[in-house]
Amino acid sequence: MNICKKCGVELDINMNYCPLCGYKTTATSEEPLLSKIETYDFQELSDNQKRKVFWDLSLIVLLVGLFTSTIIDLIINKNITWSRYTITVGISLVIHISLMVFLHARVISLLISGFITNSVLIVLLDLMNKSIDWAFTFGIPLLLAFYLVLLVVSLIIKKTKQKGVNIIAYILLAIAAAGICTEGIMSLHMHKTLSFHWSLILLVCIVAISAILLFIHFRLKRATDLRKFFHI
Amino acid sequence: MKGKGFWYPLDNAAKIFPAVINDEFTSVFRFSVVLKHKVHIKSLFAAVRSIESRFPYYKVFLKKGFFWYYLESARFLTPVVVDSKLPCRRFDKEGPLLRVLAGDNRISVEFSHMLADGGGAQEYFKTLLAQYFLFRGIEVPPSFKYKKPSGQPDPEEFEDAYNRFFKENIPVNTKRPKAFHLPFPLNRKPRLGIITASVPVAALKEKAKEKNVNLTIYLAAVYFYAIQQIFEDPGLPRRKKKTGKISVQIPMNTRNLYHSKTMRNFSLFVMPEIDRRLGHYTFDEILKTVFHQMQLETDVKLINKILSRNVGSERNMIIRAIPLFIKNPVLRMNFKKMGCSQYTGVLSNLGGVIFPPPMAEHIESVMVIPPPPNKLTKVSCGIIGYNDQITITFGNITCSRELEKHFFRFLTGENIPVSIIYNRNCHDEYL
Numbered sequence: 001m002n003i004c005k006k007c008g009v010e011l012d013i014n015m016n017y018c019p020l021c022g023y024k025t026t027a028t029s030e031e032p033l034l035s036k037i038e039t040y041d042f043q044e045l046s047d048n049q050k051r052k053v054f055w056d057l058s059l060i061v062l063l064v065g066l067f068t069s070t071i072i073d074l075i076i077n078k079n080i081t082w083s084r085y086t087i088t089v090g091i092s093l094v095i096h097i098s099l100m101v102f103l104h105a106r107v108i109s110l111l112i113s114g115f116i117t118n119s120v121l122i123v124l125l126d127l128m129n130k131s132i133d134w135a136f137t138f139g140i141p142l143l144l145a146f147y148l149v150l151l152v153v154s155l156i157i158k159k160t161k162q163k164g165v166n167i168i169a170y171i172l173l174a175i176a177a178a179g180i181c182t183e184g185i186m187s188l189h190m191h192k193t194l195s196f197h198w199s200l201i202l203l204v205c206i207v208a209i210s211a212i213l214l215f216i217h218f219r220l221k222r223a224t225d226l227r228k229f230f231h232i
Numbered sequence: 233m234k235g236k237g238f239w240y241p242l243d244n245a246a247k248i249f250p251a252v253i254n255d256e257f258t259s260v261f262r263f264s265v266v267l268k269h270k271v272h273i274k275s276l277f278a279a280v281r282s283i284e285s286r287f288p289y290y291k292v293f294l295k296k297g298f299f300w301y302y303l304e305s306a307r308f309l310t311p312v313v314v315d316s317k318l319p320c321r322r323f324d325k326e327g328p329l330l331r332v333l334a335g336d337n338r339i340s341v342e343f344s345h346m347l348a349d350g351g352g353a354q355e356y357f358k359t360l361l362a363q364y365f366l367f368r369g370i371e372v373p374p375s376f377k378y379k380k381p382s383g384q385p386d387p388e389e390f391e392d393a394y395n396r397f398f399k400e401n402i403p404v405n406t407k408r409p410k411a412f413h414l415p416f417p418l419n420r421k422p423r424l425g426i427i428t429a430s431v432p433v434a435a436l437k438e439k440a441k442e443k444n445v446n447l448t449i450y451l452a453a454v455y456f457y458a459i460q461q462i463f464e465d466p467g468l469p470r471r472k473k474k475t476g477k478i479s480v481q482i483p484m485n486t487r488n489l490y491h492s493k494t495m496r497n498f499s500l501f502v503m504p505e506i507d508r509r510l511g512h513y514t515f516d517e518i519l520k521t522v523f524h525q526m527q528l529e530t531d532v533k534l535i536n537k538i539l540s541r542n543v544g545s546e547r548n549m550i551i552r553a554i555p556l557f558i559k560n561p562v563l564r565m566n567f568k569k570m571g572c573s574q575y576t577g578v579l580s581n582l583g584g585v586i587f588p589p590p591m592a593e594h595i596e597s598v599m600v601i602p603p604p605p606n607k608l609t610k611v612s613c614g615i616i617g618y619n620d621q622i623t624i625t626f627g628n629i630t631c632s633r634e635l636e637k638h639f640f641r642f643l644t645g646e647n648i649p650v651s652i653i654y655n656r657n658c659h660d661e662y663l
Contacts, residue, residue, distance in 0.1 A: 007314045008336035010270035021314045
């Protein structure tokens with residue numbers, strides 16, 4: 001009798017694996033037929049290992065780029081001039097890639113860390129002009145607004161079970177919200193009052209397009225039969 | 233009647249479950265058969281596939297509507313999985329609500345209570361076994377009644393029988409006081425532990441006959457007696473004994489009263505009780521009071537009253553018009569306050585399954601695992617008879633096995649042999 005060693009059910013004599021648990025019956029031991037420990041094929045790596053490989057490569061490319069640009073700047077100008085921008089952006093990229101590699105599953109932590117990193121970057125960029133002009137008035141408030149919108153839309157997308165054109169609608173609505181925030185923050189600092197013009201036009205257009213997209217999505221969804229959805 | 237795609241609202245008994253189920257209180261129950269041979273997996277797969285079209289109402293998944301949940305026909309196949317994890321696990325959201333499990337000599341079927349009650353599930357299980365035996369080359373005598381896979385499902389099998397037999401203008405049932413609940417601390421998650429014992433029918437019947445009662449009443453009385461022993465434990469703090477009412481919920485198959493072929497839920501509960509504040513009850517006194525209460529409560533007119541109370545609230549226009557996201561928390565609260573606080577435990581007797589000789593030669597035992605109990609009742613009991621044996625299964629989410637101990641000790645004290653045939657601790661798979 002051909003018995004599965006794992007779940008104990010009887011298999012046909014010609015079955016070489018158990019259809020219930022997938023255990024290979026032709027194997028003579030509990031070990032899998034092919035050892036997969038020593039493998040260097042990228043396809044065979046786990047998602048985690050792939051992410052680490054990507055991180056290693058990005059780190060090497062960025063550090064080499066930073067080093068090269070600094071050396072070129074030093075040779076040409078005998079001082080660090082424009083390369084301070086590449087250094088700042090490069091370091092920020094390193095931090096962002098590291099955050100995405102190590103915090104990819106934790107959206108909230110990723111966004112908070114991203115916000116902090118970008119805020120520091122904005123302050124550093126502003127400081128390069130010897131005084132802080134725009135970082136705290138425009139830079140960080142705009143960044144905060146973008147990150148909040150990003151957080152809300154990421155959570156909504158994460159919670160959405162059936163992904164389709166509804167995702168485009170959510171992203172468009174997020175863009176509209178970001179527009180409102182941008183114009184609001186700009187007008188508050190430039191005119192000392194809250195006034196909306198172009199962002200309202202953008203909002204109206206986007207809401208109309210998103211409504212059509214959402215209607216298409218929910219109407220075409222297999223489950224959408226209004227009678228059953230609203231059965232009382 | 234039902235074409236390719238269909239949907240139907242949850243029946244009255246099932247309506248509460250989507251709101252209250254969680255990883256522990258899963259509302260999933262299980263029928264198992266232990267064979268005398270290893271499960272032949274190819275025959276089992278063939279049997280499961282062959283009966284799928286006969287039970288279309290079980291090939292559905294749960295969907296969320298605006299006012300209520302509903303069940304919608306699905307394209308997926310009934311899953312056949314290895315029986316290696318804790319029994320009665322919760323079903324995935326928007327996944328099948330029925331699974332077939334196999335391992336060694338055991339074939340099991342797990343049903344969500346949203347789909348069916350023990351009566352409907354038993355029919356499916358019998359059909360599955362008959363088909364399995366046929367594919368295995370074992371004779372299934374014509375005397376063995378089951379749903380032939382070649383047949384068409386009767387439209388009545390789809391029906392919500394509660395609604396069909398609902399009568400308007402019947403006074404509603406009065407609210408019952410809170411009952412005594414077992415004082416034991418809960419296990420750490422996953423909580424459910426299972427213990428199953430096999431008892432010879434003849435010995436039980438003889439004892440029940442001596443007392444002029446049927447098996448359900450006899451076993452219910454033993455259950456009451458075991459709970460009373462826990463209540464009388466001198467170590468039990470007084471605050472735990474605030475209410476002396478010991479009440480056991482006993483589901484009854486309403487198909488016997490109303491003649492419906494429905495394969496969905498159609499059970500109601502009777503709740504005999506004793507008031508321990510009146511003093512200690514001897515076993516004979518418990519037997520007498522349970523017998524009379526059961527006689528009274530199973531009267532058609534009183535059953536009508538219970539049915540009307542349950543269905544009446546569902547038909548209330550205000551309740552119906554409340555959106556689901558508001559209704560769900562209210563249902564959860566009501567379930568705790570009005571539902572499970574009114575009884576001490578649950579005892580389900582699924583009756584007997586008779587397998588004729590060619591099939592019986594291959595069957596070692598049959599058992600039923602009741603849905604995991606909730607945090608208040610803590611223990612539930614399921615009983616099923618198979619030929620000359622009765623198996624009694626306790627599902628327990630506490631650290632204590634006192635109730636089971638008192639129950640089985642009483643039976644052995646009455647010279648009824650009890651053999652434990654299945655014992656699974658809740659953390660067995662993690663050992």
